[in-house]
Amino acid sequence: MRNIFLFIRRYFNFLLFLLLQVLSIYFIVHYSKYHQAMFGSTANRITGKVNSEYNKIEYYFQLKRTNDSLVKANEALYNKLKADFNLPDTVSKTVVDTMKIDSITQYRTLNYLNAKVVSNSVNFKNNYIVIAGANVKKFKPSMGIIDVNNNAVGVITEVSGDYAVVMSMLHKDSKINGKLMKTGETGTVTWDGTSPNILTLSGIPKSAKIVKGDSVITSGFSTYFPKGILIGRIDEINSEKSTSNYTIKLRSSADFYNLQYVYAIINYQQEEINKLLDKQTKQN
Amino acid sequence: MSLLVKTIVRFILFILLQFYVLDKIHLQQMMVTPYLYFLFILWLPFKMQRAWVMLLGFALGFTLDSFRHHPGFHAAACVLIAYVRPFLINFMIPQEGAETNYEAPSVKSMGGLLPYMIFAGTLCLLHNAWLFLLEAWQFGNVWYFLVKTLLSTAISLVLIVITELIFVRKQKFKTNTI
Numbered sequence: 001m002r003n004i005f006l007f008i009r010r011y012f013n014f015l016l017f018l019l020l021q022v023l024s025i026y027f028i029v030h031y032s033k034y035h036q037a038m039f040g041s042t043a044n045r046i047t048g049k050v051n052s053e054y055n056k057i058e059y060y061f062q063l064k065r066t067n068d069s070l071v072k073a074n075e076a077l078y079n080k081l082k083a084d085f086n087l088p089d090t091v092s093k094t095v096v097d098t099m100k101i102d103s104i105t106q107y108r109t110l111n112y113l114n115a116k117v118v119s120n121s122v123n124f125k126n127n128y129i130v131i132a133g134a135n136v137k138k139f140k141p142s143m144g145i146i147d148v149n150n151n152a153v154g155v156i157t158e159v160s161g162d163y164a165v166v167m168s169m170l171h172k173d174s175k176i177n178g179k180l181m182k183t184g185e186t187g188t189v190t191w192d193g194t195s196p197n198i199l200t201l202s203g204i205p206k207s208a209k210i211v212k213g214d215s216v217i218t219s220g221f222s223t224y225f226p227k228g229i230l231i232g233r234i235d236e237i238n239s240e241k242s243t244s245n246y247t248i249k250l251r252s253s254a255d256f257y258n259l260q261y262v263y264a265i266i267n268y269q270q271e272e273i274n275k276l277l278d279k280q281t282k283q284n
Numbered sequence: 285m286s287l288l289v290k291t292i293v294r295f296i297l298f299i300l301l302q303f304y305v306l307d308k309i310h311l312q313q314m315m316v317t318p319y320l321y322f323l324f325i326l327w328l329p330f331k332m333q334r335a336w337v338m339l340l341g342f343a344l345g346f347t348l349d350s351f352r353h354h355p356g357f358h359a360a361a362c363v364l365i366a367y368v369r370p371f372l373i374n375f376m377i378p379q380e381g382a383e384t385n386y387e388a389p390s391v392k393s394m395g396g397l398l399p400y401m402i403f404a405g406t407l408c409l410l411h412n413a414w415l416f417l418l419e420a421w422q423f424g425n426v427w428y429f430l431v432k433t434l435l436s437t438a439i440s441l442v443l444i445v446i447t448e449l450i451f452v453r454k455q456k457f458k459t460n461t462i
Binding site: 012013014016017021023025026027028029043044046047050051054072119121123124126128130158165187193202 | 304307317334335338339342345349350351352355356357359360363365367375418419454461
């Protein structure tokens with residue numbers, strides 16, 4: 001027993017060093033899976049407060065760009081107004097974001113809630129966006145986030161009272177279901193960690209006819225994003241030698257450098273779909 | 285200013301500088317991030333116990349990690365350089381008893397710019413190498429890792445020189461002889 005104490009005393013520094021290293025590596029390995037770790041919410045609240053104070057200053061310098069993008073978003077919305085279209089006959093079909101159960105009642109399936117970006121990064125291996133605002137209390141993990149011009153940005157991973165942390169698409173664990181707008185093949189959009197604004201689309205078979213500049217949209221297969229939100233445009237097409245798939249480089253349509261306002265998408269069917277899926281996996 | 289106040293103020297300033305100024309700089313192609321915050325560990329006094337240096341290093345790294353929402357990476361790198369620092373000081377200190385004559389490592393107490401730069405450069409290289417190694421585990425690309433480490437170290441060293449030139453820390457020569 002005495003020898004053990006002597007040993008600990010002698011190598012105290014080295015043991016402390018090992019302990020702290022192991023602790024750090026434990027955090028690295030486990031944090032990406034369990035975002036609801038004990039300290040996560042507290043640390044998030046403190047850093048969120050500092051970030052929002054800082055953003056008050058930074059926001060001032062980006063007012064012009066933010067305004068420009070809001071004008072553009074407004075323009076796009078004006079052009080979607082029903083009054084802009086002259087219908088050839090009386091049969092009009094409007095499918096927006098509602099689902100008809102029968103001909104009388106309408107059910108809302110999607111809801112867009114705005115939030116202010118207080119912290120954002122693009123140059124790390126794992127980038128996160130912190131958002132704040134009055135609506136944040138309604139947010140839940142695994143809600144999709146889009147920017148003001150309706151481009152996919154990321155998915156909420158952590159919510160703590162006034163702040164929510166969003167896993168940006170520029171994150172190694174980010175996997176978003178993408179679809180070619182023209183032909184309809186689906187694949188997975190990931191990020192290789194090298195250059196911001198360049199994403200990777202994999203799983204597109206070589207039979208697909210693709211050209212540079214084609215749009216890639218969300219497929220709507222996952223519950224994060226509804227169908228049809230723009231992810232990016234094809235920039236480079238590489239064919240994998242060993243498989244029958246393409247590896248496609250996308251130029252992301254969202255400008256990750258300049259995010260000031262975002263919208264969270266509440267999918268009211270998410271819970272139902274997830275419940276069904278859970279049931280299915282339990283049965284198997 | 286007492287040591288405690290000085291340490292706390294430096295801690296906060298280095299974290300804010302790193303996260304709000306240096307992290308916003310990104311060189312487009314290389315993805316090099318300029319790191320400077322670990323200068324806090326380099327500037328700790330000679331006399332401080334190694335366990336405290338390591339715990340402070342862990343706290344520093346962990347704070348930066350909390351801002352980046354992924355704890356562990358910087359904490360591990362900071363603990364490593366905090367552990368290696370005393371070995372390097374013993375190895376690099378030129379004149380007899382410089383540890384007792386001066387308070388903390390600086391250009392003057394290390395005996396010239398070159399020894400100080402070797403001291404800072406080694407710790408910087410270790411910090412970046414360990415940090416990027418932990419990150420590269422997940423991405424895995426040897427050349428990218430090597431180039432990134434070397435370039436980041438070079439940029440960090442330039443920043444350290446600039447910091448030392450701007451903020452001259454007055455090092456009083458404490459003599460033991462009465």
